[in-house]
Structure formats: C-alpha cells, structure tokens
Amino acid sequence: NAGVTQTPKFQVLKTGQSMTLQCAQDMNHEYMSWYRQDPGMGLRLIHYSVGAGITDQGEVPNGYNVSRSTTEDFPLRLLSAAPSQTSVYFCASSQGLGVDEQFFGPGTRLTVL
Amino acid sequence: GQNIDQPTEMTATEGAIVQINCTYQTSGFNGLFWYQQHAGEAPTFLSYNVLDGLEEKGRFSSFLSRSKGYSYLLLKELQMKDSASYLCAVRRYGNNRLAFGKGNQVVVIP
Numbered sequence: 001n002a003g004v005t006q007t008p009k010f011q012v013l014k015t016g017q018s019m020t021l022q023c024a025q026d027m028n029h030e031y032m033s034w035y036r037q038d039p040g041m042g043l044r045l046i047h048y049s050v051g052a053g054i055t056d057q058g059e060v061p062n063g064y065n066v067s068r069s070t071t072e073d074f075p076l077r078l079l080s081a082a083p084s085q086t087s088v089y090f091c092a093s094s095q096g097l098g099v100d101e102q103f104f105g106p107g108t109r110l111t112v113l
Numbered sequence: 114g115q116n117i118d119q120p121t122e123m124t125a126t127e128g129a130i131v132q133i134n135c136t137y138q139t140s141g142f143n144g145l146f147w148y149q150q151h152a153g154e155a156p157t158f159l160s161y162n163v164l165d166g167l168e169e170k171g172r173f174s175s176f177l178s179r180s181k182g183y184s185y186l187l188l189k190e191l192q193m194k195d196s197a198s199y200l201c202a203v204r205r206y207g208n209n210r211l212a213f214g215k216g217n218q219v220v221v222i223p
Contacts, residue, residue: 031209042215043156043200050208058210090155094209101146101158102211 001026004105006091012111013081021076021108023091031094032074033058033102034066036087043090049074081112117203117214124220125191133186133217135201146211147175147186148200156200159186188219196221 007022025032033048035058045058049068063085065077074093078085088109092102116138125131137145144163148156162168162177162184174187188195198218202211 033210035213040215043202043213045210045212048208048210059212096209100209101161102209104155104157106155 003027004091004093004103006089006105006108008108009106010109012113013078014113015082017081019078019081021078021089021091021110023074023076023105024072025074025091025093025103025105026072027093027095027103028071029093029103030071030096031100031102032068033092034064034074034076035090035092036060036085037090037107038087046076046089078110081110083112086110086112117201117212121215122218122220124222127191127193127221127223129191131188131191131219133188133199133201133219135184135186135214137182137184137201137203137214139182139203139205139212141206142179142203143206144204145175145177145184146202146204147173147184148202150198150200150216152197159199191221193221193223195219 004025030051034046035043037043044060046064047066049055052071055066088107090107091105094100094102118136147159149159150156160175167176172189177184198216200216202213
C-alpha cells in the first residue's frame with residue numbers, strides 16, 4: 001500500500017493564480033481531511049469528508065474548495081491564491097471512528113508570492 | 114470550541130526521561146491522540162487515550178485525566194532520534210475531527 005500520497009511536494013504561485021493540491025489514499029478509508037500547518041499555529045483543519053459525496057468545513061475553510069467524488073481522492077482547490085495561504089498542507093485519512101489514528105500524507109509546501 | 118495548550122520547547126539529555134504535558138477544554142470529549150513530527154515530515158501516530166489512566170507502548174507512555182482535562186506523554190531512555198515536535202490532538206463525539214495543539218519541540222542533546 002502506498003498509504004496517503006500528495007502531489008505536488010512543492011509549489012510556487014503568484015497572487016491570484018488557482019491550483020489544485022492532489023490527495024489520494026489506497027486504504028479504503030472513509031474519512032479524509034486537509035490541514036494547513038504554519039509556524040507557531042499548529043495544524044488547522046481546512047475541510048474534511050466523511051465519505052464519498054460528503055464534505056464539510058473545518059476551522060479555516062475560506063479560500064479553499066474540496067470535493068469527494070470517489071473514496072480514494074480528495075483534492076483541495078485554491079481559488080485565487082493569496083500570500084496568506086503560504087503554508088505546508090497535509091492531507092490525512094482514517095477508517096472512521098474508534099481508536100482510529102489519522103494517517104498523514106507527506107505534505108505540500110506552497111509559497112504564494 | 115476547543116482550547117488545547119502545550120508548552121513550546123524543551124531540551125533533554127540522551128538517556129533521560131521527559132514529560133510533555135497537554136491541557137484541553139472541550140465538550141463531548143472522545144479521545145486524545147499524540148503524534149510525533151520530525152522536521153520537514155508528516156505527523157505519525159504515537160498513542161491514543163479515551164479512558165483515564167496510563168497507556169504504555171515501549172519507551173512511550175501516555176496518561177489521561179478526563180476530569181482535569183489533562184494528558185501527558187512520557188518519553189523514556191531518550192534517543193537522538195526522539196528530537197521532534199510532539200502534538201496532542203483532541204477528538205469530540207459526533208465526528209472524527211481532530212483539534213491539534215501547537216506542539217512541543219523536544220531537543221535531545223548528547
């Protein structure tokens with residue numbers, strides 16, 4: 001199993017550009033989520049999904065969209081990039097509830113100029 | 114909402130024991146997780162507590178007191194590879210969302 005994969009690993013955007021961060025998992029996990037991690041702020045939840053076709057907002061959803069058309073994939077779209085979105089983005093997945101750790105992807109380092 | 118507090122940094126000597134604390138305030142508590150994160154890498158799962166008491170896993174132990182909103186992670190026989198950030202995260206009933214603390218950076222010196 002590859003686990004949770006993310007692409008790209010690094011990305012530089014100009015203000016106003018849009019892009020999609022890809023996330024895929026091959027563990028048949030129902031729950032997937034996107035976090036951003038900034039120095040001194042810890043991991044903050046952007047959006048999450050409890051299954052295909054179901055998404056919901058997390059703590060910091062503004063400026064981001066998600067969709068979940070399949071169990072495996074959970075892309076994160078930046079609609080119009082801003083310097084405040086410079087961050088490291090992690091995708092995570094888990095089976096559901098219970099003793100159910102989240103498995104994290106390797107992250108995408110995004111810089112918005 | 115949830116309020117999770119962790120001290121920011123500590124230094125410890127190889128072979129020593131270090132305790133990392135986490136306090137939280139939340140309604141509908143449904144579990145506390147500890148993750149380890151090396152610089153430039155993704156967090157990896159260390160332990161989980163949902164009932165009061167101590168969970169032991171090799172050199173790592175985690176303790177929970179729900180009435181006090183308090184947990185700690187104990188790292189024994191410290192090794193250089195234990196230099197990392199340690200994150201605590203709280204889950205609430207009704208969903209699988211985790212709220213993370215800011216993490217505690219542990220630096221192990223020879």
